[in-house]
Amino acid sequence: MQRLEHIYINGEFIVPHGQEWFDLHNPSTEEIIGQVRLGDEQDVQRAVAAAKAAFPAWARTTREERIAALRRMHKAIAARQADLMEAVVLEYGAPRERGSWMASYPADVIAQTIDALASFEFEEQAGVASVIMTPVGVAGLITPWNSNAGFICNKLATALAAGCTAVIKPSELSALQTQVVAEALHEAGLPKGVFNIVNGLGSVVGEAITRHPDIAKISFTGSSAVGQHLVSTGATTMKRVTLELGGKSPTVVLDDADFASIMPIVLHAGFANSGQACIAGTRILVPRSRLAEFESIIKYAVSHIRSGDPRDAETDIGPMVSAKQWERVQNYIRIGQEEGATLLAGGEGRPDGLPGGWFVKPTIFTNANNQMRIAQEEIFGPILTLIAYEDEADAISIANDTRYGLSAVVLGRDVERCERVARQIDAGRVLINTLAHEPRAPFGGFKYSGLGREMGKWGLSAYLEPKTLLGAAEAAKA
């Protein structure tokens, strides 16, 4: 039983002013495995003051000094990979493949940020003007539970690369990961105050960050509902915001696709991160003329997907992160049936042989349409919905008939046709016959899936204000 009592402010682990303790659970067993002490508004005040005091000196650092600091961060985080792996299995229930990625990604994303910083143009000419990219100020970084360590490292590395300092509010459900990251960042020996971490509830610590006049920018990853709220709250103090929000991504199966060979991509896209992934391909659009064939192949493939103990090498899908999330998924399985969709696989309750733990059955609905709630709302569990379409134009129209626009997958034999379809889908990222990731490309969503972009030069620009300088060259010549 771990008791995590400290937050991190101005280069030190300190006991927060907040008195409340929050239970941490192992989702595979439902047992309480620890407690974290939560910060409050006063802790946010201290953290913001430290970040504000550190900002002028950090904003003046050179590219080389920032790269040196990020390299120390990278080394320190990479050295804790095994501890991160243990934390994501214990508090999150990530199965082996996902867990390994969640343990290595935090260091990888810092390395990717170093690459972006190395080639970033902080100054360029626009006509007779010089345009200077200037750090925006103190950034508030708010992360979700489904990839907490990765998002802390991505957002913090990018903020620091831009010359900003930061106050981080990690997910309260991910305190073990946060502790490992905080210890590693402390080891990295960054200047005092450039980053600060306040554990706490969204409604307390998150709100205080969002309302604070000395926070210039918020970078938030989480649900669309909270994202919308942050935009309106942050407007009072004119905050810059980057939002990475939810999704209901389509996987468009074209009528020339070889169903057996694309099935691993279909299921990986849908069940990634035990279905708790913003980019999950949860609406599978299938040509009506081949629906029965697709149903039989996916039904067979899903019968080989195992939901269970994340430490078991055979497990594909781990538990849902919390009892609340488990209930939410069960509720959507009921809603789908009430709406008239048919269960092709899975259903309510726990998988056979698993009496405890927040496990759900990998579930596929068919005989569904795109108006149903199971096709429009983000469920955040391994629940996929097959939707039949008539022709290519119908497939594109259904793919775009959603409030979200984060990601999409297009699968087919004719790559030119796939690209033609991909270009018509309204999403921040469209993948053709692949699930590959490109860290140099922007990541983010259309519509309710977000605002702005992370990754690469686009991610870095989001922490910078362009400042136009006129007359300087003439003055120098005179």
Ligand code: NAD
């Ligand atoms: P959430 O919105 O409930 O919480 C995210 C974070 O915001 C947490 O740290 C939470 O404490 C905080 N928060 C909650 N209320 C707040 C408030 N009023 N003010 C400030 N902060 C507040 O989301 P979650 O359940 O942790 O994560 C799942 C969601 O995140 C899903 O919708 C998923 O799609 C989304 N997500 C998006 C991406 C992406 O890159 N687009 C990636 C991962 C997750």
